[in-house]
Amino acid sequence: MTFSDLGLSQALVKAVEEKGYTKPSPIQEKAIPHILEGKDILASAQTGTGKTAGFTLPVLQYLSETKHPKYRPLRALVLTPTRELAAQVYDNVREYSKYVNIKPAVVFGGVKPASQIATLRRGVDILVATPGRLLDLHAQKAVSFKRVDVLILDEADRMLDMGFVRDINKIISFMPAKRQNLLFSATFSKEIKKLASGILRNPVEVETARQNSTAKKVTHKVFKVDKKKKTEVTVKLIKDNNWNQVLIFTRTKHGANRLTKNLLKAKISAAAIHGNKSQAARTKALKNFKDNSIRILVATDIAARGLDIPLLPHVINYELPNVPEDYVHRIGRTGRAGAAGEAISLVCSEETEYQNEIEKLLKEKLETKIIEGFEPTDTAPPKRAATQSKSSFGKKKKKTNANAQNNSTDNSKKNKPKRKPHFKGKKPANTSGRGRTGAPKKKRF
Known part of the structure; x- marks a missing residue:
């Protein structure tokens, strides 16, 4: 089977072939036809099997075949958990769209927003973003979600865990109810699948290997x-x-x-x-x-x-x-x-x-x-592994995933026991300016 057999346009096939790909991977072969038909997708495949092209190519075809409003409102949104992944997905979108009339862009934290705001105001068809920076830009009225036709969650299991679920809920609340939803990842726990059901409408489940499996080589x-x-x-x-x-x-x-x-x-x-x-x-x-x-x-x-x-x-x-x-x-x-x-x-x-x-x-x-000369001698008690939360999508959950963070999927803060404050006389007033608890402001990407 070729990319043309999947129903992709010659402009997209030419861009794919220039990257050295002549035959679609199993995940592309299974997912692309369903996406072209406008169906919601829950797709699982091993890493390194071409998931990005699996959602990018059919979405680019949809955008190129439908009429562009003059001011080019945002019509397709890809959300990723990290800045590095956002940049990588954007590079793929840009390369695959070189022969079609599509304007892609990427936004994430860690850089000044001025240039991102200027790009968005000139009009963007497909945007790759991290949730925190995207919400900041929406609050500044630099981007609107009212015309979004397709929502893609890349690394969807991480996007629906405790680090991002609140931001994802908020972004979705600004979107039209009628839209296509595509969720892609290498791993989906039962709990994450349950959360995903709150986004997807009659989804097609696409799998190319046993759930949570690794590459054979x-x-x-x-x-x-x-x-x-x-x-x-x-x-x-x-x-x-x-x-x-x-x-x-x-x-x-x-x-x-x-x-x-x-x-x-x-x-x-x-x-x-x-x-x-x-x-x-x-x-x-x-x-x-x-x-x-x-x-x-x-x-x-x-x-x-x-x-x-x-x-x-x-x-x-x-x-x-x-x-x-x-x-x-x-x-x-x-x-x-x-x-x-x-x-x-x-x-x-x-x-x-x-x-x-x-x-x-x-x-x-x-x-x-065991490596000779490095035989283990310590006998420390084993640590218990973290488990995923089992609540429904959009509801407040008890934090059990130690890796959940907004800036990345990385956990660096050790759980240190809180010390009781010692005060002589009257307890000082809270001067943090952040409410009674003095809770730190949430980090953005």
Whole structure:
């Protein structure tokens, strides 16, 4: 089957072929015809299988075949959880739309909004955005959702978790009730599917592999190691195997910075990417890693979602994620588009439960080994893995997902016990200017 057989126009087929694709992937083959028919979609496929083109191409065809109002109101909206993924999706939209009369744009936080506002006011057909910055721009009347015909949630499971569900609800409330909804992700828990039912209308479910599965060509390895020896083991693996491109995941921003510093001390070129870094620093680190200017990229889960790093051979979980679905997204950065890859996890005794939950999700045991000279000795009690909330879409939920944040999918704040204040005499008045609780203002992208 070819892209033309799916019903795509020659202009789109030409743009796709220029990127080196001649045959549609399974997810594209299954999803594109339904999207062209105007149906709602809940699509699940392994990472690196072409999900972005699966929703981008048919939406571009719809936009190009329908009449453009003179002032070009926003008609298609793609929401992503991170700035890096938004930029990547926009690049794909721009490349695929080069031979059709479509104006795409992207907006996200970390940069000044003035240029984004100017672009939106000139008219945009399809917009890729992160929720926080989009709501800020809507509040400034720089963008309207009244003419949106198609809503796409990329990495939909993350978009519907505690970090974003309130913003998604608010954005949807400004849209027409009659619209097409497309939800794409590599993982969908039962709870997330339940939340998705509040958005979708008679959806077609599209799957190309077993739910929450990983690419067949990715080799999984677990090395049992003491927590204090993880850095030493990481350096040994990189140097002994002469690895030149490795993506390493930590659970916290502080941990990413500390590991990067230690790698540099060991004469291994490295950079960190996480939510506390400026957008310019994040962009530079990712670019240097992709073009092999640095050997190691140390990241929080900000880099686990959707980023396409061609032929990335190795992913190391310096720390296992406490949400098992995040393991699937992390290791999905390797073994993309049919290539082989290796996923290594360094697991200390307190992470045993995390490993158990990941194995339950994958329905397979991970190969576990011990490195000679680094036999584990600690016996810390295992930590319990996080679970997804089980409330209905749009309702307030108890926060159970430790990874949920607005700026990225990264969790860096440790739960420290609150100290009781000691006051001599009269308790001072609240001067925070943020109400009785003094709660911090919500971060925007």
